[in-house]
Amino acid sequence: MNRHLPSSSYFRPLLCIDEMYVSFDTSLGRVKAAQNICLELHERETLAIVGETGCGKSVIASAILQLLPSNASVKGKAIFLGRDLLSLGEREMADIRGQEIAIIFQNPSLSLNPIMKVAEQVAEPLQIHRRLPRHRAISKAEDMLSRFKLGDKASPVMYPFQLSGGMNQRVMIATSMILSPKILIADEPSKGLDQSLARQVMKELAGIKDEIGASLLLITHDLLLAKEVSDRIAVMYCGEIVEAGSSAEIFDEPLHPYTKALLNCLPEMGFKPIPGSSPSMIDPPEGCRFYPRCRERLDRCLLSPKMIKVESDDGDREVRCWLY
Template sequence: MKNPSPLLEIKDLSIKFPSEAGVVSVVDDFNLSIGRFDHCCLLGESGCGKTVAALSILNLLPSSAVIEGEVLFNNKNLLDLKPAEIRQIRGKDIAIIFETPASCLNPVMSVGDQISEVIKRQGFTRKQARNASEELLARTGVSDPKKRARQFPHQFSGGMLQRVMIAMALAAKPKLLIADEPTTALDPTVQIQIIELIQDVVNELSSSLLLITHDLDVASELCGNVAAMYAGQIVETGSLHKVFNSPRHPYVQALMKTFDHNRFRPIGGSPPPLTCPPEGCRFHPRCPEAEKLCSTQKPLMKNGVRCPR
């Protein structure tokens, strides 16, 4: 029996921005495949290009971005779509939970009206959408949803705003949910609640999940597959169990050592500036196992790992 095609397949993605220092490549040679019903984590240090890569999926980057490659969703290249066509997919077939919901919600619209906007796009009346928005707030753990639906974003805490964003994602019934650092800046107890809520959402909708995070605990709770990213490139892919327990790339090995809750083991050095990445392997200046060829030979992905050795 022939295997079904992936829900999302990103091929040879490259993203560049003009700057005073010249053209800066923030994502390079990026390839990622997410199957139907798969839960995949894009893991890496802050600034490695995770969010930029994810935003390119729905053409949410500034117009100055130069994007090359293919982003295939249901075998359709999203990079070829016109603005009106991508709007039919954005927020419907693909929904996003942003890291900072307070800056993504409209401050002069009630949260109920903002959720209703998503529902009305599916052909429901204004009254039906209002009732459905209140039901969604209740399902995501917002108390007194009828009252809260009439309130504005500034009247909600950070954890409650994330629940509003998740309610909007539920309203869209997406095939793919992108969660960009969904637990950042939340209290530990609220983080656990949000993780459990996202699990419930993707399971209820049978959605695929792309989680963007640098938090290994969150990744281990939500995902079955991992793509580790460093300085704009994916350096290792595989099942979460395999990558977490038997990492092959030196960067991922060092990253996993920080997962030891009994002892904090920081990675020496700092990520390179993307305006001037090192020659050869981008991790070699920080790599304890670096050899001479690591500084000269550009590594390619082979069998799920990018390492010249």
């Protein structure tokens, strides 16, 4: 975490997503999953994308790494170190994936090889990409694993089925960190883990991320986790970013009615559900997409609001709402 450092705008942007659109052609119509996404991930910061399930968070991560299925169309740019990731060929992209930008998916049991010992899995990228001999790669992998709290009962010579979900999650994180990527994307890394374990794993992840000087793009529906570990937060609703700012400001002074409603859903805030349901992404509401569920709506909200900059003491603050 960089909270003790100056505002993240002091750091150079490492990844600039500019006017990115992602849609899927389906038999029911075109799903507009991400609309006009503009985001900057700065060096060494943690940026969280939060929002309800289905709002388009994972689609952004997959688009950046060109991991979307063939029914997807992607427009816009994602500039990483001077290169547009969205226009790279498969060979260049394969070099970037894992080495420069690593992604941790939510389900370790699908990502780990069941018949390979965990230290060997963590070591594999070193053998493939850095051409290290097996014994050196394994020793580095054991080193990396020792920084995670695997517990007394776990050891690097075990197989994934011998370890718990939390331990396997750490093995996956260790595998993605072993090549010291510049960006780590963690897509719902805490799903399936109980709250205290999720926080413990995130703390270990954040410690290693700081050590290797990486930036973290955290994708989560868990607002409190985002608050605890991120420097900045972008709030997404129905394919659009509706508000972005420092974590402290988003929590202390939310601007967008959706952000306010989302915070009110937290048990600490009275557990008040948002009336209505998430709209269709095939035929989203005209104007502001939150209009049908918004308590503060005005007539002009039937026109699409643009993202505007709002004055703030704490770095860049933006909101997509006619109230500002």
